[in-house]
Amino acid sequence: MCDTFVALSSATKDGSVIFAKNSDRPEDEAQSIQRYPRQSHGSSATVLCTYIEIPQVKSTAAVLLSQPDWMWGAEMGANEHGVVIGNEAVWTKAAPGPPALLGMDLVRLGLERGGSASQAVEVITGLLEQHGQGGPCAEHDPSLAYDNAFLIADAKEAWVVDTAGQDWAAERITSKTRNISNSLSIRTHFERSSPRLKNIDLDFTAQFSEAPIQVDPTSRAACGQRLLAQHTGHITPKTMMNILSDHPSGLCMHGAFATTASMVSQLFPDGTYTHWMTGAPFPCQTPFKPVFITDRTRAVFNYG
Numbered sequence: 542m543c544d545t546f547v548a549l550s551s552a553t554k555d556g557s558v559i560f561a562k563n564s565d566r567p568e569d570e571a572q573s574i575q576r577y578p579r580q581s582h583g584s585s586a587t588v589l590c591t592y593i594e595i596p597q598v599k600s601t602a603a604v605l606l607s608q609p610d611w612m613w614g615a616e617m618g619a620n621e622h623g624v625v626i627g628n629e630a631v632w633t634k635a636a637p638g639p640p641a642l643l644g645m646d647l648v649r650l651g652l653e654r655g656g657s658a659s660q661a662v663e664v665i666t667g668l669l670e671q672h673g674q675g676g677p678c679a680e681h682d683p684s685l686a687y688d689n690a691f692l693i694a695d696a697k698e699a700w701v702v703d704t705a706g707q708d709w710a711a712e713r714i715t716s717k718t719r720n721i722s723n724s725l726s727i728r729t730h731f732e733r734s735s736p737r738l739k740n741i742d743l744d745f746t747a748q749f750s751e752a753p754i755q756v757d758p759t760s761r762a763a764c765g766q767r768l769l770a771q772h773t774g775h776i777t778p779k780t781m782m783n784i785l786s787d788h789p790s791g792l793c794m795h796g797a798f799a800t801t802a803s804m805v806s807q808l809f810p811d812g813t814y815t816h817w818m819t820g821a822p823f824p825c826q827t828p829f830k831p832v833f834i835t836d837r838t839r840a841v842f843n844y845g
Contacts, residue, residue, distance in 0.1 A: 542566070543616075544722050544765055544792050545627040545692040546784065547699045548776040550810070552717035552769075558808040560694050561781035562627035563792060563824065564607060564616035567679050568799040571610045574820040574832055577653075579603040579621065590614065590650075592640035592676045595668070601653035605834045607802045607818055611680040614645030617804045620652040621834050623814045624661050624695050625806045629721050630678070630687040632751040635706030637686055640676030642668060644689030644704075651693065658695040662702055662733065665691060666709050670735060673707050690721050696808040703727045705749035710734045718769040718776070722762035725750045764790030778817065778829075781805045786825040793825045805829060 545562040553559050564572060579602055586597035591613045602622060606615035617627040628644040642650075647665045655661025679685040691702040699714040703725045711733040725746040734745075747754060757763060768784045769776070785803050786793050794800045803824040806816045817829035 542723050542798055543627070543629045544720060544761055545617075545629060546718070546720040546765060546769060546781060547692055547694050547714065548718045548769065548773070548781070549699060549714065552773045552776050554775045554777050556810065558694055558696050558699065559776055559778055559781055560625045560627070560692070560806040560808070561785055562617045562804050563785050563794070563800045564802045565794045565798050566609065566616070566801045567682065568797055568801070568822070570680055570801060572616065572802040572820070573608055573610055574818050575606045575608045575615075576834060577604050577606070590646040591643050593642065593672065595642075595672055598654055602656070603834050604649065604652045605816060605832060606649060606652070607804055607820070609645070609680070612643065612645055614643050614647070614649045616645055616648065616802065618648060618652050619806055619814070619816050619834065620655070622656045622695070623808050623812060624652060624655050624658055624693065625808070626651050626661060626691060626693045627804070629690040630723050631690045631703065631725050633688045633705035633725065633749045634751055635688060635708070635749065638673050638675035638706065641673040643676055643678060644674060644687070644691070645678075647674070647689065648691070651691075658693045658698050658700055661693050662700050662711050665693075665702060666711065666733070666735070669704060669709060670707055674704065690725065692719070692721050694808065696810055696812065696814070701727060703745055708735045708738060708749065710738065710745040717773050720762060720765040720769060722760065722765065724752070724762065726762075761791050765792060778805050778807050782817070782824065782829050788825065793823060795823065800824060803829070
């Protein structure tokens with residue numbers, strides 16, 4: 542029910558960082574491409590997220606979002622600083638909380654408030670600790686609720702954040718490529734964590750995953766990892782689009798849960814970036830179109 546990928550500069554054809562995500566949601570949910578400009582806010586301002594209202598910050602960045610029409614947050618997106626974020630549903634042992642921040646709210650908040658990938662990690666985890674996560678995650682199914690994992694990148698680095706309730710761990714990606722699917726993936730190696738986990742020798746996935754840890758070579762996560770490995774060293778945006786469109790792996794999903802929107806982003810070392818989105822279901826059928834946040838974005842139409 543979602544797959545997110547990143548190829549760092551050592552894995553791409555031209556030294557850029559390339560991010561990609563398929564958003565898999567109930568097939569009857571509409572998802573739109575939305576832009577929100579940079580804004581300034583008063584000292585007492587608040588923001589109403591999907592379920593709860595929280596304090597607003599002094600200024601928010603311009604953002605480009607792939608946004609389910611019924612919620613405040615977003616499945617994936619980018620900001621004017623060249624930060625991109627996608628989230629994944631994960632099921633954990635943490636007790637379900639009351640309606641709070643959705644993972645999709647945290648995606649948008651991380652983009653509006655994070656000037657770099659590292660700062661976006663701080664934003665998301667800080668808000669998670671303060672406000673918690675919880676509430677129905679589908680428009681017409683109040684029983685669908687989950688915790689979240691995030692893949693966050695800019696042109697210099699990328700991070701995975703796994704969460705379980707208000708606990709979390711953040712791992713800086715050091716491999717050439719990384720993908721996440723619908724399960725926790727951080728084990729014992731992580732640079733940051735929630736306060737109560739600091740200085741503890743912990744396997745985050747083993748501690749918090751609802752299901753026993755299994756190695757399934759047929760899973761979407763495993764298939765996605767193999768597809769990335771096949772192209773490491775010469776990955777382009779087109780490579781990522783082809784991976785998102787792959788049917789044998791199940792990455793391009795059709796059915797009651799379907800791939801309702803897709804996104805690929807290319808982040809350049811000079812600070813420029815290009816994003817492609819479908820804004821519609823099925824990347825196997827729908828073209829990826831260049832979309833822009835501000836006039837400062839360089840238009841690169843040849844995606845290789």
